[in-house]
Amino acid sequence: MRIVAENLSFTYNKKSKFKVDALAGVTLTIEEDSFFGIIGHTGSGKSTFIQHLNGLIPVEKGSLTVGDINLADKSKIVKKRYKELRSKVGMVFQYPEYQLFAETVYEDVAFGFRNFFPDASKEEEKKAVFQTLALMGLGAEYINQSPLDLSGGQKRRVAIAGVLVTKPEILVLDEPVAGLDPVGKNELMKTLRVLLDNGVVKTVIVVSHDMDEVCENCDSVAVFSEGRVVLSGSPKEVFKNSKEMSELRLGVPVTGYLKDELSKMGVEIDVDFTRDDFVEKVVEYYKNIK
Ligand SMILES: Nc1ncnc2c1ncn2[C@@H]1O[C@H](COP(=O)(O)OP(=O)(O)OP(=O)(O)O)[C@@H](O)[C@H]1O
């Protein structure tokens, strides 16, 4: 399902003196089969935007279509399709592990499944829970553990499994790697990539402040600033704008800083900013000098 937003705007507390224009005309297309990164400084509207995708925040102004569902259309027919929308767009909020509540990992994940598939048999439930936990890198040994006894990263994987078990087509995650150590960040992003590459989900959308992880894993990136998309494209197209990115109070991947430093020394290399490509291009450059 393709997502197309055109001039999408949203204001919180519209009628009060505390009103905030959170989205001020977002125009953006997210293709199916893509790992899409949304970046932007704090308060730029990222969370507000993604909450539109499954109808949590209604379209107020502008247009938004998710697949063939036109969310700007407020007719009864479209309202009826909200259930379908919620089942197709799985939303993982920031720090989802805070919402784990059951006594065991199994129960926590099964809760999500039962909500969406109330008529499924116990066997089907068991199969779905085990399979989903395995997809999130958690083996059967975790099934009967209390979520409270797991590490932060494992808890987060259980929480994501609780959404994934509902079999969404589009998985949206608000800052999935926030607060994880560098290895944990990398592993979680790679797990999401595998979900996409193996067709478990058709689209992954992540909001992230981690430029390195976005660059390494995303196919496309949109940069939000003051409720608008100010830069978008492949990570290469976006991160080559290191000056604009720093003006937006955002950084670039570490390879971007290194490229700029090399450039000051007169060494120009054309990289896509992934670590592997960077190393390859630098080695190539020095081999050619010899
Ligand atoms: N429930 C709310 N009520 C009022 N204002 C809100 C609400 N949620 C967000 N805002 C405001 O809307 C603007 C956009 O917020 P949003 O949470 O979408 O930003 P964000 O890009 O996700 O930021 P962060 O990186 O800090 O998570 C901010 O100015 C914020 O203060």
Ligand SMILES: [Mg+2]
């Ligand atoms: Mg946010």
